[in-house]
Amino acid sequence: MGIFVVIGGDAAGMSAASKAKRDDPELEVVVFEKGEWVSYGACGLPYYIKGEIQSLEDLVSITPEEFRKERDIDLRTGHEVTGIDPDDRAVTVERDGDEIRQPYDHLLIATGAKSVVPSIDGIDLEGVYTLGSMTDGKELRDFVARSREESPTEQPDRGPACHFLESCEGAVAVVGGGYIGVEMAEALAANDFEVHLFQRGRHVLKGFSEATSDTIAEHLREQDVALYLDTEVEALEGDDDVEAVRTADEQIEVEMVLLGTGVSPRTELAEDAGVELGPTGAIATDEYRETNRPDVYAAGDCAEAEHVVTGEPAYVPLALTANRHGRAVGQTVAGTLTEGGGIAGTAAVKAFEIEAARTGVIDHETAREAGFDPVTETIEAKSRAGYYPGGGTVGVTLTVDRDTGRVIGGCLVSEYGEGAVHRSHALVGAVTEGVTVSELSNYDLAYAPPFNTTWDPILTAAKVLGGKL
Numbered sequence: 001m002g003i004f005v006v007i008g009g010d011a012a013g014m015s016a017a018s019k020a021k022r023d024d025p026e027l028e029v030v031v032f033e034k035g036e037w038v039s040y041g042a043c044g045l046p047y048y049i050k051g052e053i054q055s056l057e058d059l060v061s062i063t064p065e066e067f068r069k070e071r072d073i074d075l076r077t078g079h080e081v082t083g084i085d086p087d088d089r090a091v092t093v094e095r096d097g098d099e100i101r102q103p104y105d106h107l108l109i110a111t112g113a114k115s116v117v118p119s120i121d122g123i124d125l126e127g128v129y130t131l132g133s134m135t136d137g138k139e140l141r142d143f144v145a146r147s148r149e150e151s152p153t154e155q156p157d158r159g160p161a162c163h164f165l166e167s168c169e170g171a172v173a174v175v176g177g178g179y180i181g182v183e184m185a186e187a188l189a190a191n192d193f194e195v196h197l198f199q200r201g202r203h204v205l206k207g208f209s210e211a212t213s214d215t216i217a218e219h220l221r222e223q224d225v226a227l228y229l230d231t232e233v234e235a236l237e238g239d240d241d242v243e244a245v246r247t248a249d250e251q252i253e254v255e256m257v258l259l260g261t262g263v264s265p266r267t268e269l270a271e272d273a274g275v276e277l278g279p280t281g282a283i284a285t286d287e288y289r290e291t292n293r294p295d296v297y298a299a300g301d302c303a304e305a306e307h308v309v310t311g312e313p314a315y316v317p318l319a320l321t322a323n324r325h326g327r328a329v330g331q332t333v334a335g336t337l338t339e340g341g342g343i344a345g346t347a348a349v350k351a352f353e354i355e356a357a358r359t360g361v362i363d364h365e366t367a368r369e370a371g372f373d374p375v376t377e378t379i380e381a382k383s384r385a386g387y388y389p390g391g392g393t394v395g396v397t398l399t400v401d402r403d404t405g406r407v408i409g410g411c412l413v414s415e416y417g418e419g420a421v422h423r424s425h426a427l428v429g430a431v432t433e434g435v436t437v438s439e440l441s442n443y444d445l446a447y448a449p450p451f452n453t454t455w456d457p458i459l460t461a462a463k464v465l466g467g468k469l
Protein backbone atom coordinates (compact mmCIF):
# COMPACT_ATOMS: atom_id res chain seq x y z
CA MET A 1 0.00 0.00 0.00
CA GLY A 2 1.05 3.61 -0.42
CA ILE A 3 1.56 6.08 -3.23
CA PHE A 4 4.34 5.72 -5.81
CA VAL A 5 4.84 8.88 -7.87
CA VAL A 6 6.88 8.81 -11.07
CA ILE A 7 8.17 11.92 -12.88
CA GLY A 8 8.61 11.18 -16.60
CA GLY A 9 6.56 8.79 -18.73
CA ASP A 10 9.07 7.08 -20.97
CA ALA A 11 11.45 4.14 -20.68
CA ALA A 12 12.53 4.40 -17.04
CA GLY A 13 9.31 5.90 -15.70
CA MET A 14 6.83 3.56 -17.36
CA SER A 15 8.97 0.48 -16.68
CA ALA A 16 8.95 1.37 -13.00
CA ALA A 17 5.25 2.18 -12.90
CA SER A 18 4.26 -1.04 -14.72
CA LYS A 19 6.46 -3.31 -12.61
CA ALA A 20 5.39 -1.73 -9.31
CA LYS A 21 1.70 -2.04 -10.17
CA ARG A 22 2.07 -5.62 -11.43
CA ASP A 23 3.89 -6.72 -8.27
CA ASP A 24 1.66 -4.80 -5.87
CA PRO A 25 -1.80 -4.12 -7.34
CA GLU A 26 -2.77 -2.30 -4.11
CA LEU A 27 -0.12 0.35 -4.71
CA GLU A 28 -1.42 3.67 -6.07
CA VAL A 29 0.85 4.55 -8.99
CA VAL A 30 0.75 8.10 -10.36
CA VAL A 31 2.87 9.11 -13.38
CA PHE A 32 3.33 12.74 -14.43
CA GLU A 33 4.49 13.32 -18.00
CA LYS A 34 4.82 16.89 -19.23
CA GLY A 35 4.44 15.96 -22.90
CA GLU A 36 1.73 14.09 -24.76
CA TRP A 37 3.77 10.98 -25.63
CA VAL A 38 4.54 8.11 -23.24
CA SER A 39 6.45 4.86 -23.65
CA TYR A 40 7.87 5.89 -26.99
CA GLY A 41 10.96 4.61 -28.76
CA ALA A 42 13.07 7.69 -29.44
CA CYS A 43 15.66 5.25 -30.78
CA GLY A 44 13.43 4.74 -33.82
CA LEU A 45 13.24 8.45 -34.72
CA PRO A 46 16.09 8.43 -37.28
CA TYR A 47 14.29 5.61 -39.15
CA TYR A 48 11.00 7.50 -38.97
CA ILE A 49 12.71 10.55 -40.49
CA LYS A 50 14.35 8.33 -43.08
CA GLY A 51 10.90 7.10 -44.06
CA GLU A 52 11.23 3.44 -43.06
CA ILE A 53 8.67 3.88 -40.28
CA GLN A 54 5.46 5.45 -41.40
CA SER A 55 3.99 7.17 -38.36
CA LEU A 56 5.14 8.46 -35.00
CA GLU A 57 2.45 6.28 -33.38
CA ASP A 58 4.36 3.22 -34.63
CA LEU A 59 7.12 4.13 -32.18
CA VAL A 60 4.80 3.90 -29.18
CA SER A 61 4.87 0.51 -27.49
CA ILE A 62 1.95 1.03 -25.05
CA THR A 63 -0.60 3.82 -25.36
CA PRO A 64 -1.71 6.07 -22.48
CA GLU A 65 -5.17 4.45 -22.62
CA GLU A 66 -3.64 0.98 -22.22
CA PHE A 67 -1.63 2.12 -19.21
CA ARG A 68 -4.74 3.60 -17.65
CA LYS A 69 -7.30 0.91 -18.45
CA GLU A 70 -5.29 -2.31 -18.63
CA ARG A 71 -2.54 -1.53 -16.12
CA ASP A 72 -4.56 0.65 -13.74
CA ILE A 73 -1.87 3.33 -13.66
CA ASP A 74 -2.92 6.92 -12.97
CA LEU A 75 -1.05 8.39 -15.94
CA ARG A 76 -1.36 12.13 -16.36
CA THR A 77 0.06 13.54 -19.59
CA GLY A 78 0.41 17.31 -19.99
CA HIS A 79 1.43 17.53 -16.32
CA GLU A 80 4.81 19.06 -15.53
CA VAL A 81 6.36 18.53 -12.11
CA THR A 82 7.84 21.86 -11.04
CA GLY A 83 9.09 21.07 -7.56
CA ILE A 84 9.93 18.25 -5.17
CA ASP A 85 9.61 18.66 -1.41
CA PRO A 86 11.39 15.63 0.06
CA ASP A 87 10.82 16.75 3.68
CA ASP A 88 7.06 16.89 3.18
CA ARG A 89 7.11 13.97 0.68
CA ALA A 90 5.16 15.79 -2.02
CA VAL A 91 5.63 17.13 -5.55
CA THR A 92 4.20 20.28 -7.11
CA VAL A 93 2.65 19.83 -10.53
CA GLU A 94 1.52 22.34 -13.16
CA ARG A 95 -1.23 21.72 -15.69
CA ASP A 96 -2.61 24.47 -17.94
CA GLY A 97 -1.54 27.16 -15.47
CA ASP A 98 -3.09 25.36 -12.46
CA GLU A 99 -0.93 23.99 -9.69
CA ILE A 100 -1.58 20.84 -7.69
CA ARG A 101 0.31 19.16 -4.88
CA GLN A 102 0.69 15.38 -4.93
CA PRO A 103 1.93 13.48 -1.87
CA TYR A 104 4.08 10.37 -2.26
CA ASP A 105 5.55 7.53 -0.22
CA HIS A 106 8.08 6.66 -2.92
CA LEU A 107 9.23 8.93 -5.74
CA LEU A 108 11.09 8.12 -8.96
CA ILE A 109 12.81 10.87 -10.91
CA ALA A 110 12.91 9.68 -14.52
CA THR A 111 13.21 13.01 -16.30
CA GLY A 112 15.65 11.84 -18.98
CA ALA A 113 18.18 13.99 -20.80
CA LYS A 114 18.12 17.05 -23.02
CA SER A 115 19.99 17.79 -26.22
CA VAL A 116 23.12 19.88 -25.78
CA VAL A 117 22.97 23.04 -27.88
CA PRO A 118 26.38 24.69 -28.45
CA SER A 119 26.49 28.43 -27.81
CA ILE A 120 27.73 29.65 -31.18
CA ASP A 121 26.54 32.53 -33.34
CA GLY A 122 23.44 31.75 -35.37
CA ILE A 123 22.29 28.84 -33.25
CA ASP A 124 18.78 30.35 -32.95
CA LEU A 125 18.25 30.64 -36.73
CA GLU A 126 15.29 28.88 -38.35
CA GLY A 127 16.22 25.51 -39.80
CA VAL A 128 18.47 24.46 -36.90
CA TYR A 129 17.18 21.26 -35.30
CA THR A 130 17.96 18.88 -32.47
CA LEU A 131 16.64 15.32 -32.20
CA GLY A 132 15.79 14.56 -28.59
CA SER A 133 12.04 14.14 -28.54
CA MET A 134 9.07 12.97 -30.57
CA THR A 135 8.26 16.61 -31.38
CA ASP A 136 11.78 17.11 -32.75
CA GLY A 137 11.32 13.97 -34.85
CA LYS A 138 8.05 15.27 -36.27
CA GLU A 139 9.60 18.63 -37.15
CA LEU A 140 12.51 16.97 -38.93
CA ARG A 141 10.25 14.64 -40.89
CA ASP A 142 8.13 17.64 -41.90
CA PHE A 143 11.30 19.37 -43.09
CA VAL A 144 12.23 16.33 -45.20
CA ALA A 145 8.69 16.10 -46.59
CA ARG A 146 8.63 19.82 -47.44
CA SER A 147 11.96 19.58 -49.23
CA ARG A 148 10.91 16.50 -51.17
CA GLU A 149 7.75 18.22 -52.36
CA GLU A 150 9.90 20.82 -54.07
CA SER A 151 11.44 18.78 -56.86
CA PRO A 152 14.99 19.73 -57.90
CA THR A 153 13.77 20.49 -61.43
CA GLU A 154 11.45 23.17 -60.10
CA GLN A 155 14.39 24.66 -58.21
CA PRO A 156 17.21 24.50 -60.75
CA ASP A 157 19.70 26.56 -58.81
CA ARG A 158 20.54 24.81 -55.54
CA GLY A 159 23.87 26.57 -55.34
CA PRO A 160 27.41 25.27 -55.57
CA ALA A 161 27.14 22.92 -52.58
CA CYS A 162 24.91 20.44 -54.38
CA HIS A 163 27.53 18.58 -56.37
CA PHE A 164 27.53 15.02 -55.04
CA LEU A 165 24.17 13.68 -56.12
CA GLU A 166 22.30 14.09 -59.36
CA SER A 167 18.90 14.13 -57.67
CA CYS A 168 20.07 16.14 -54.69
CA GLU A 169 17.36 17.89 -52.66
CA GLY A 170 19.84 20.34 -51.19
CA ALA A 171 22.74 20.47 -48.80
CA VAL A 172 22.31 19.86 -45.08
CA ALA A 173 24.75 19.84 -42.17
CA VAL A 174 24.95 17.35 -39.34
CA VAL A 175 27.01 18.71 -36.46
CA GLY A 176 28.44 15.91 -34.32
CA GLY A 177 29.59 12.46 -35.33
CA GLY A 178 28.07 10.49 -32.47
CA TYR A 179 25.49 7.79 -33.06
CA ILE A 180 22.60 10.23 -33.61
CA GLY A 181 24.70 12.22 -36.10
CA VAL A 182 25.70 9.08 -37.99
CA GLU A 183 22.18 7.64 -38.04
CA MET A 184 20.79 10.97 -39.22
CA ALA A 185 23.43 11.22 -41.96
CA GLU A 186 22.01 7.94 -43.28
CA ALA A 187 18.40 9.13 -42.90
CA LEU A 188 19.04 12.39 -44.74
CA ALA A 189 21.18 10.86 -47.49
CA ALA A 190 18.43 8.30 -48.10
CA ASN A 191 16.21 11.28 -48.85
CA ASP A 192 18.69 12.55 -51.43
CA PHE A 193 20.14 15.36 -49.37
CA GLU A 194 23.79 16.16 -49.73
CA VAL A 195 25.03 15.58 -46.20
CA HIS A 196 27.96 17.45 -44.65
CA LEU A 197 28.97 15.88 -41.31
CA PHE A 198 31.17 17.88 -38.95
CA GLN A 199 33.04 16.17 -36.13
CA ARG A 200 35.13 18.09 -33.62
CA GLY A 201 37.52 15.22 -32.85
CA ARG A 202 39.59 13.06 -35.17
CA HIS A 203 37.16 10.12 -34.99
CA VAL A 204 33.45 9.66 -35.47
CA LEU A 205 31.71 7.55 -32.82
CA LYS A 206 34.02 8.46 -29.98
CA GLY A 207 34.04 5.54 -27.57
CA PHE A 208 34.27 2.95 -30.31
CA SER A 209 37.74 1.68 -31.23
CA GLU A 210 39.78 3.84 -33.58
CA ALA A 211 39.82 0.99 -36.11
CA THR A 212 36.01 0.89 -36.05
CA SER A 213 35.72 4.67 -36.32
CA ASP A 214 38.08 4.65 -39.29
CA THR A 215 36.06 1.90 -41.01
CA ILE A 216 32.86 3.86 -40.50
CA ALA A 217 34.43 7.15 -41.64
CA GLU A 218 35.62 5.49 -44.84
CA HIS A 219 32.17 4.02 -45.40
CA LEU A 220 30.46 7.39 -44.84
CA ARG A 221 32.69 8.87 -47.55
CA GLU A 222 31.86 5.98 -49.88
CA GLN A 223 28.21 6.89 -49.32
CA ASP A 224 28.91 10.47 -50.50
CA VAL A 225 28.77 12.01 -47.03
CA ALA A 226 31.14 14.97 -46.95
CA LEU A 227 33.00 14.30 -43.72
CA TYR A 228 34.88 17.05 -41.89
CA LEU A 229 36.97 15.49 -39.11
CA ASP A 230 38.84 17.55 -36.53
CA THR A 231 36.60 20.41 -37.56
CA GLU A 232 34.76 22.69 -35.20
CA VAL A 233 31.66 24.49 -36.42
CA GLU A 234 32.31 28.07 -35.32
CA ALA A 235 29.08 29.76 -36.40
CA LEU A 236 25.90 29.38 -38.39
CA GLU A 237 25.18 32.06 -40.96
CA GLY A 238 21.89 33.48 -42.21
CA ASP A 239 19.35 36.25 -41.63
CA ASP A 240 16.24 34.40 -40.45
CA ASP A 241 16.87 30.96 -41.94
CA VAL A 242 20.17 29.17 -41.64
CA GLU A 243 22.09 29.46 -44.88
CA ALA A 244 25.60 28.27 -44.15
CA VAL A 245 27.91 26.60 -41.66
CA ARG A 246 31.20 28.35 -40.89
CA THR A 247 34.36 26.55 -39.80
CA ALA A 248 37.85 28.02 -39.36
CA ASP A 249 38.66 27.14 -42.98
CA GLU A 250 35.51 27.55 -45.02
CA GLN A 251 31.83 28.31 -45.27
CA ILE A 252 29.46 25.63 -46.60
CA GLU A 253 26.01 26.56 -47.83
CA VAL A 254 23.26 24.45 -46.28
CA GLU A 255 19.51 24.75 -45.90
CA MET A 256 19.26 22.84 -42.63
CA VAL A 257 21.46 22.04 -39.63
CA LEU A 258 20.95 19.07 -37.33
CA LEU A 259 22.75 19.27 -34.01
CA GLY A 260 23.90 15.90 -32.73
CA THR A 261 26.16 17.40 -30.12
CA GLY A 262 25.32 15.13 -27.23
CA VAL A 263 22.90 15.12 -24.32
CA SER A 264 23.04 16.23 -20.70
CA PRO A 265 21.02 14.80 -17.80
CA ARG A 266 17.87 16.73 -16.85
CA THR A 267 18.67 17.30 -13.18
CA GLU A 268 17.25 20.74 -12.26
CA LEU A 269 14.28 19.38 -10.28
CA ALA A 270 16.50 17.00 -8.38
CA GLU A 271 19.14 19.62 -7.60
CA ASP A 272 16.53 22.09 -6.32
CA ALA A 273 15.30 19.37 -3.96
CA GLY A 274 18.75 18.73 -2.51
CA VAL A 275 19.24 15.48 -4.42
CA GLU A 276 22.98 15.00 -4.93
CA LEU A 277 24.62 14.76 -8.32
CA GLY A 278 27.62 12.51 -8.91
CA PRO A 279 30.99 13.23 -10.55
CA THR A 280 29.50 12.86 -14.05
CA GLY A 281 26.94 15.62 -13.40
CA ALA A 282 24.04 13.16 -13.44
CA ILE A 283 22.01 12.13 -10.37
CA ALA A 284 23.99 9.90 -7.99
CA THR A 285 22.29 6.74 -6.74
CA ASP A 286 23.20 3.59 -4.82
CA GLU A 287 22.87 0.08 -6.28
CA TYR A 288 19.08 0.24 -5.75
CA ARG A 289 18.92 3.57 -7.65
CA GLU A 290 18.04 5.38 -4.43
CA THR A 291 19.36 8.94 -4.13
CA ASN A 292 20.69 10.62 -1.00
CA ARG A 293 17.08 11.54 -0.12
CA PRO A 294 15.22 8.58 1.42
CA ASP A 295 12.64 6.90 -0.84
CA VAL A 296 13.58 9.18 -3.73
CA TYR A 297 14.95 7.14 -6.65
CA ALA A 298 16.43 8.16 -10.00
CA ALA A 299 16.78 6.04 -13.13
CA GLY A 300 17.46 6.36 -16.83
CA ASP A 301 19.09 9.21 -18.72
CA CYS A 302 18.96 11.59 -15.74
CA ALA A 303 21.11 9.33 -13.55
CA GLU A 304 24.59 7.85 -13.48
CA ALA A 305 25.39 4.23 -12.65
CA GLU A 306 28.42 2.20 -11.65
CA HIS A 307 30.59 0.87 -14.48
CA VAL A 308 31.12 -2.89 -14.31
CA VAL A 309 34.79 -2.61 -15.31
CA THR A 310 36.02 0.50 -13.50
CA GLY A 311 33.63 0.31 -10.56
CA GLU A 312 33.33 4.10 -10.89
CA PRO A 313 30.18 6.12 -11.64
CA ALA A 314 29.59 6.50 -15.37
CA TYR A 315 27.04 8.34 -17.48
CA VAL A 316 25.91 6.31 -20.49
CA PRO A 317 22.36 7.39 -21.33
CA LEU A 318 20.90 4.46 -23.27
CA ALA A 319 17.56 2.70 -23.49
CA LEU A 320 18.19 -0.68 -21.87
CA THR A 321 19.69 0.90 -18.76
CA ALA A 322 16.61 3.12 -18.43
CA ASN A 323 14.25 0.14 -18.78
CA ARG A 324 16.32 -2.13 -16.51
CA HIS A 325 16.86 0.41 -13.75
CA GLY A 326 13.26 1.63 -13.93
CA ARG A 327 11.98 -1.93 -13.61
CA ALA A 328 14.28 -2.59 -10.65
CA VAL A 329 12.98 0.51 -8.86
CA GLY A 330 9.39 -0.62 -9.48
CA GLN A 331 10.16 -4.01 -7.97
CA THR A 332 11.87 -2.43 -4.96
CA VAL A 333 8.99 -0.06 -4.34
CA ALA A 334 6.58 -3.00 -4.56
CA GLY A 335 8.45 -4.69 -1.72
CA THR A 336 11.34 -6.73 -3.19
CA LEU A 337 14.65 -4.93 -2.82
CA THR A 338 16.20 -5.21 -6.30
CA GLU A 339 19.54 -4.09 -7.69
CA GLY A 340 19.44 -2.64 -11.19
CA GLY A 341 22.95 -3.87 -12.04
CA GLY A 342 25.88 -1.88 -13.38
CA ILE A 343 26.56 -0.71 -16.90
CA ALA A 344 29.25 -1.79 -19.36
CA GLY A 345 28.78 1.10 -21.76
CA THR A 346 27.48 -1.27 -24.40
CA ALA A 347 26.22 0.44 -27.55
CA ALA A 348 25.38 -0.42 -31.14
CA VAL A 349 25.03 1.63 -34.29
CA LYS A 350 24.11 1.18 -37.94
CA ALA A 351 25.81 3.48 -40.44
CA PHE A 352 24.39 2.89 -43.93
CA GLU A 353 25.60 -0.65 -44.77
CA ILE A 354 27.84 -1.09 -41.72
CA GLU A 355 27.00 -2.17 -38.15
CA ALA A 356 29.17 -1.82 -35.07
CA ALA A 357 29.02 -2.44 -31.34
CA ARG A 358 31.24 -1.62 -28.39
CA THR A 359 31.39 -2.57 -24.74
CA GLY A 360 33.54 -1.97 -21.66
CA VAL A 361 36.69 0.14 -21.62
CA ILE A 362 38.60 0.35 -24.88
CA ASP A 363 40.61 3.55 -24.70
CA HIS A 364 43.90 3.32 -22.85
CA GLU A 365 43.61 6.56 -20.93
CA THR A 366 40.40 5.49 -19.19
CA ALA A 367 41.82 2.02 -18.61
CA ARG A 368 44.98 3.40 -16.98
CA GLU A 369 42.94 5.76 -14.79
CA ALA A 370 41.05 2.69 -13.58
CA GLY A 371 44.32 0.97 -12.66
CA PHE A 372 44.71 -1.36 -15.68
CA ASP A 373 47.71 -1.83 -17.95
CA PRO A 374 45.85 -2.02 -21.27
CA VAL A 375 46.89 -3.95 -24.37
CA THR A 376 44.77 -3.75 -27.53
CA GLU A 377 44.69 -5.89 -30.65
CA THR A 378 42.51 -5.64 -33.75
CA ILE A 379 41.92 -8.53 -36.13
CA GLU A 380 39.79 -9.06 -39.20
CA ALA A 381 38.15 -12.40 -40.00
CA LYS A 382 35.50 -13.81 -42.28
CA SER A 383 31.92 -13.51 -41.06
CA ARG A 384 30.86 -16.91 -42.53
CA ALA A 385 32.56 -20.11 -43.68
CA GLY A 386 34.66 -19.37 -46.77
CA TYR A 387 32.70 -21.81 -48.93
CA TYR A 388 29.31 -20.46 -47.88
CA PRO A 389 27.74 -17.91 -50.27
CA GLY A 390 27.76 -14.25 -49.27
CA GLY A 391 29.50 -13.17 -46.13
CA GLY A 392 31.90 -10.39 -45.38
CA THR A 393 34.45 -9.28 -42.84
CA VAL A 394 34.19 -8.80 -39.09
CA GLY A 395 36.69 -6.53 -37.37
CA VAL A 396 37.25 -7.29 -33.70
CA THR A 397 39.16 -5.06 -31.31
CA LEU A 398 39.88 -6.40 -27.83
CA THR A 399 41.43 -4.55 -24.92
CA VAL A 400 42.79 -6.60 -22.01
CA ASP A 401 44.72 -5.91 -18.83
CA ARG A 402 48.32 -7.08 -19.31
CA ASP A 403 48.83 -8.21 -15.70
CA THR A 404 45.71 -10.28 -15.20
CA GLY A 405 44.68 -11.01 -18.77
CA ARG A 406 41.18 -9.72 -17.95
CA VAL A 407 39.14 -8.65 -20.97
CA ILE A 408 38.09 -5.08 -20.19
CA GLY A 409 36.54 -3.95 -23.45
CA GLY A 410 35.99 -4.58 -27.11
CA CYS A 411 34.48 -3.42 -30.33
CA LEU A 412 33.14 -5.19 -33.41
CA VAL A 413 32.35 -3.94 -36.90
CA SER A 414 30.97 -5.70 -39.98
CA GLU A 415 28.80 -5.19 -43.02
CA TYR A 416 25.17 -4.75 -41.98
CA GLY A 417 23.69 -8.22 -41.38
CA GLU A 418 27.08 -9.92 -40.91
CA GLY A 419 26.72 -10.09 -37.15
CA ALA A 420 29.01 -7.58 -35.44
CA VAL A 421 26.26 -6.50 -33.07
CA HIS A 422 24.94 -9.97 -32.22
CA ARG A 423 28.48 -11.23 -31.70
CA SER A 424 29.13 -8.43 -29.23
CA HIS A 425 26.76 -10.05 -26.72
CA ALA A 426 29.36 -12.73 -25.94
CA LEU A 427 31.88 -9.99 -25.34
CA VAL A 428 29.53 -8.13 -23.01
CA GLY A 429 29.28 -11.31 -20.91
CA ALA A 430 33.06 -11.65 -20.80
CA VAL A 431 33.61 -8.00 -19.87
CA THR A 432 30.87 -8.02 -17.24
CA GLU A 433 32.01 -11.25 -15.60
CA GLY A 434 35.68 -10.23 -15.67
CA VAL A 435 36.91 -13.30 -17.58
CA THR A 436 40.46 -13.55 -18.92
CA VAL A 437 41.37 -13.54 -22.58
CA SER A 438 42.36 -17.20 -22.28
CA GLU A 439 38.94 -18.07 -20.82
CA LEU A 440 37.28 -16.11 -23.62
CA SER A 441 39.25 -18.03 -26.24
CA ASN A 442 37.71 -21.23 -24.83
CA TYR A 443 34.10 -20.02 -24.98
CA ASP A 444 31.91 -22.71 -26.53
CA LEU A 445 30.30 -20.42 -29.10
CA ALA A 446 27.72 -21.63 -31.61
CA TYR A 447 28.97 -22.44 -35.09
CA ALA A 448 27.39 -23.26 -38.45
CA PRO A 449 28.64 -22.15 -41.90
CA PRO A 450 25.89 -19.55 -42.62
CA PHE A 451 26.74 -17.69 -39.38
CA ASN A 452 30.49 -17.84 -38.82
CA THR A 453 33.69 -19.79 -39.17
CA THR A 454 34.46 -22.65 -36.75
CA TRP A 455 36.54 -20.23 -34.75
CA ASP A 456 34.24 -17.25 -34.49
CA PRO A 457 36.08 -13.91 -35.04
CA ILE A 458 35.79 -13.22 -31.29
CA LEU A 459 37.65 -16.45 -30.50
CA THR A 460 40.29 -15.65 -33.10
CA ALA A 461 40.81 -12.22 -31.58
CA ALA A 462 41.12 -13.75 -28.10
CA LYS A 463 43.67 -16.31 -29.35
CA VAL A 464 45.75 -13.63 -31.10
CA LEU A 465 45.72 -11.33 -28.10
CA GLY A 466 46.39 -14.23 -25.70
CA GLY A 467 49.43 -15.10 -27.82
CA LYS A 468 50.62 -11.50 -27.76
CA LEU A 469 50.40 -11.38 -23.95
Ligand SMILES: Cc1cc2nc3c(=O)[nH]c(=O)nc-3n(C[C@H](O)[C@H](O)[C@H](O)COP(=O)(O)OP(=O)(O)OC[C@H]3O[C@@H](n4cnc5c(N)ncnc54)[C@H](O)[C@@H]3O)c2cc1C
Pocket residue numbers: 007008009010011012013032033034035037041042043044045046079080081082110111112113131132133180266269299300301302317318319320322348
Ligand atom coordinates in the same frame (compact mmCIF):
# COMPACT_ATOMS: atom_id res chain seq x y z
C1 LIG B 1 17.25 10.02 -31.71
C2 LIG B 1 17.59 9.09 -30.59
C3 LIG B 1 18.06 7.83 -30.88
C4 LIG B 1 18.38 6.95 -29.85
N1 LIG B 1 18.85 5.71 -30.18
C5 LIG B 1 19.15 4.84 -29.20
C6 LIG B 1 19.60 3.53 -29.51
O1 LIG B 1 19.71 3.15 -30.69
N2 LIG B 1 19.89 2.69 -28.48
C7 LIG B 1 19.76 3.08 -27.18
O2 LIG B 1 20.02 2.27 -26.28
N3 LIG B 1 19.32 4.32 -26.85
C8 LIG B 1 19.02 5.20 -27.83
N4 LIG B 1 18.56 6.44 -27.50
C9 LIG B 1 18.48 6.84 -26.07
C10 LIG B 1 17.20 6.36 -25.43
O3 LIG B 1 16.11 6.84 -26.17
C11 LIG B 1 17.17 6.87 -23.99
O4 LIG B 1 18.25 6.27 -23.31
C12 LIG B 1 15.89 6.54 -23.27
O5 LIG B 1 14.78 7.08 -23.91
C13 LIG B 1 15.95 7.09 -21.84
O6 LIG B 1 14.73 6.91 -21.21
P1 LIG B 1 14.33 7.80 -19.96
O7 LIG B 1 13.01 7.31 -19.51
O8 LIG B 1 15.44 7.82 -18.98
O9 LIG B 1 14.26 9.30 -20.49
P2 LIG B 1 13.39 9.94 -21.65
O10 LIG B 1 13.12 8.99 -22.73
O11 LIG B 1 14.10 11.21 -22.00
O12 LIG B 1 12.03 10.32 -20.93
C14 LIG B 1 11.97 11.28 -19.94
C15 LIG B 1 10.55 11.83 -19.91
O13 LIG B 1 10.41 12.69 -18.79
C16 LIG B 1 9.57 13.77 -19.15
N5 LIG B 1 9.83 14.85 -18.22
C17 LIG B 1 11.00 15.52 -18.04
N6 LIG B 1 10.87 16.44 -17.06
C18 LIG B 1 9.60 16.35 -16.60
C19 LIG B 1 8.87 17.03 -15.59
N7 LIG B 1 9.43 17.99 -14.86
N8 LIG B 1 7.58 16.68 -15.40
C20 LIG B 1 6.99 15.70 -16.13
N9 LIG B 1 7.65 15.03 -17.11
C21 LIG B 1 8.93 15.34 -17.32
C22 LIG B 1 9.98 14.06 -20.58
O14 LIG B 1 8.97 14.75 -21.26
C23 LIG B 1 10.22 12.66 -21.13
O15 LIG B 1 9.07 12.13 -21.76
C24 LIG B 1 18.21 7.35 -28.50
C25 LIG B 1 17.72 8.62 -28.20
C26 LIG B 1 17.41 9.48 -29.23
C27 LIG B 1 16.87 10.85 -28.91
